Amino acid sequence: MRKTLRIARRQYFDKQIHNMASDRKRPWDLMPWTRERKMPAVEAILDNEGNLCNTEEKLFETLHNTYNAADNREVDVSSMYREIEEFKEREWVKFSVQEFHDALKNCAKNTAPGPDHVSWRLCQP
Known part of the structure; x- marks a missing residue:
């Protein structure tokens, strides 16, 4: 059986x-x-020398040094903008409000907003 x-x-x-x-x-x-499966985060992180971060102070120091390694470094922003390729502005095909609402009707209402932070609730009637 x-x-x-x-x-x-x-x-x-x-x-x-x-x-x-x-x-x-x-x-x-x-x-x-x-x-x-919970794994203690402090014991799972190693510092740059391969030692375990077994105290909160050691963990903070390791994470701080990792994520703020570029802190106080000079950045030439103007040279970064020169490297970005400019695209030609494209024309939009005209559409009506009804066409817009019809296109959004089939979209999910619970998705995360995009980079513009516009959620579907603002667009859908």
């Missing part, structure tokens, strides 16, 4: 995994099946 149940479970879950990964092409749907 146990062996039969184990085989049936294995076949069921193999089929589910195959459906999620290949048919629907959404392997991230499998994520709720996994358990959260």
